Amino acid sequence: MANYAWPSRDEAQVIGKKTSRLDGVAKSTGTAKYTYDVNLKGQLIAKALGCPHAHCRITKIDTSPALRVPGVVHVEVLRDAGSEIEWQGEILAVVAAETEGAAAEGVKAIRVEYEPLDVFVKDYDLEAAERAGRTSSGGGRVQTEREPGPNDDEDKFADAEIERLLKASKYVVEGFYGIDPITHCCLEPHGSTVEFKDGKLLAYLSTQNVSGTDDGFARDLNLTASDVEVRCDYIGGGFGSKFAPDYWGVAAARISQKTGRPVKFMLDRDLELKLAGNRPSAYLKVRVGADENGVIQVWDSHHWGTGGATGGAVSQNVVPYVLVPKNYRRRVTNIKTNAAPARAWRAPNHPQACAISQTVIDDLARVMGKDSYDVFLANLVNATNGKADVYREQMRIAAELMGWKEKYHLHGKGPRNGSIVEGLGMALHTWGGAANNSSCTLRIRPDGSVESWCGTQDLGTGTRTVCAMVLAETFGLSPADVRVNIGSSKYPVSGASGGSTTVGGVSESHRRAAQDALEKLFALVAPKLEAQAEQLEAVGGRIRVKGAPQRSISWKEACALLGDMPLEVTQSYRSGTPSPLSSSQVAGVQMAHVAVDLETGVVRMKKFVAVQDQGLVINPKTCASQIYGGVCMGIAGALFEQRIMDPETGAFVNCELSDYRLPRLGDVGEIIVHLYEPDSERQRGVVGNGEPPVISPIAAISNAICNATGVRVPVAPYTPQRVLEALQRRA
């Protein structure tokens, strides 16, 4: 067993160097094949009939007219008469046809009769939800410095203690904050291209989880998982919504089994938005009390929201977010609505928790008439993740990059340029990001070629490139010299790409496998160079004696010593195993600079700064891209996107991209990314950074709007209408 470690910053040849992604040309010239792009010979195209009602019972379903449509080959009914449907878009039947046109025509021809049932979608209206019997407790927690006495009623004690602490506070803020549901809106919709042949299933699935989805297909089709291969060379976005085959993937496989033809079944855009993933809403009523320095001493909150028909609201565990005072009471109410169940959305719970609690800190600064930066700084004493010092340093860097000191003015006190006012806001976040399980098989052939296999996938983070960089670093080669295979359930098992766990996981497995292989190769080379194996190093395409670089042989010559048989190594990393290669928990600070038009309510992004720790950075280029992207997604949630449902019918009214607003290139302003990687963080090893940068933007932008206007716009997204309403309330 090798002594697993990363090279120092000075020794590193490949890691830490900006490297273009190896599949970049394939992606940017359209030759990368996504699930949607796989065209199998003789394939059928499937389309779905989604339920038009948010809550109803099917009384009759007649598919025979669809079967009469020329080109329609098969209709698979998923929900029979008698079924209760609890959200709009739920798939009732799937039509498979020779062309898209015929499939769509077949869907239109299906005749369904419905009995409408009562609908509830007003997740923001707690009282209405209670009246409708749609609420349940999501738990809560009380923590006070003073303990109740043995004879005290705990609830009454907490009530009295909270009131006492609020009364003793120098500053009290009372407020309402919220964030509406959004969808995942993957640009490649959920779906698969499948072929059932000779008792085996080949499933090209748009998935974040190639190693964990074969079983889901197998169960339904009465196969063993080993009869199924799931492939995903490229995935067009997942963001936490693509971990399973989903019932529509299974339906495609079933149709292939029945018709003997390959089937492509990708959701249409409206169904993608209605069904295939959304993020729970969160609305919070809160009172906080702070001392004369602005340090929050007591927090008392109740929040509610919906995860749809089955999911819960935002967890109470992350409210308040990161900065948790010594005394707090929090509780959460889940609301059941007629909407599809929520799915894990990039950094589950955190963006909402940050948006509804770090806005409170900014309002405290407003009430105190103090610089928001100073109030955040004072509250670092309440950081619960042991990162106060990191945040302090990150705040200093971010403020410098933003020009905070030069630009800052107190809330609503800035200069007015025509109808435009500007403002600054900040927020901070944390995330785990520990490495997931990962296995890697590595083969070094006698001709010097290096190839690896790993059942992971590339969500867009640049996984292939990371794997190649780790192998190249270890062998003293360049990333282009290494062939990396990912994206099949037949490869060594690797974890799902969720929770910022992939780069850590594959770095672990690939580094371990490579160090083991190199150790074996050194043993063969050592006699040749008249040295001990421990004295050797692999640098610049050669294996050489440390301190005597003239005593060396080329990588190819070294591999030729293998004789006829390739050298093969498989190594695994088990998540949670302490390791010098990876760790967990990161910190990040973000600052926003916005301009608000007081007449139109339009908010424009001027500048955004993101300072992010992620331990050791393998590829600064793709790592920075994650942060740029997270910030853009955060801007989307702050200013643009919103699932809008008709409150009476539960219809998702903006389920096309023309109406579901997302920012465009001209909407995001200037974005500055700073990779925070001092030795103290680098030595922790790799930590994932997919989730962290998407957490703070909404709170930071809300705070910047409040700083510009002097008014809190309570609920995200901060649309022109909501900005104007908030301004009018003040007037």
Place this chain on the structure above:
Amino acid sequence: MMHAHEDTSRRSGFSRREFLKGSGVAAAATALAQQSASVAQEQGVEVVRGKKRITVEVNGEPVSVEVETRTTLLEMLRYQLDLTGAKPVSTDGSCGASTVLVDGKPALAAALLAIACDGKKIQTVESLAKPELDPVPKAFVEHDAQQCGFCTPGFVMAVRAFLNQHPHATEEEIRNGLNGNICRCGTYANVFQAVLSLVKGGANG
């Protein structure tokens, strides 16, 4: 070539009325198709089928394809020619992922019927790979203006078309001129840098 479309329409004896009936309720969401849908709804669903052979030049090669009248250019490229670079993301093309060049101008293949392209020159993103890599995809790679990559081919074509018309674009023109494409991963800052490098570097071949 400029008037090829009108000529071939006459040659095939395709009247506008037949076209509307033929495009049916299931056609892509173009203005014409919406009209046809309302016509069809008024008359009850009546889909008149028909195929038409069209000749197009795709990436410099003449191609003859028999398409259904309701087939979009995007479906034809993807299913009949296996050119899957242009992507189906939204039925109305409002995200720009299906951007191709038709007679040198950017067009949304998802919102264009194949029969409307008869006689025209189609350029897809695949053409930028050869004979040598076009500076636009090259800059996208260099500036990492791609993550999941699903929007990237459409974005690359939009940038190609933009730079063809504005080779010396200012920063402001870049921010205002590339708002037809959605990237969910949020590569906008990187796309902006890629385009800026092309304008500044004069690598806009």
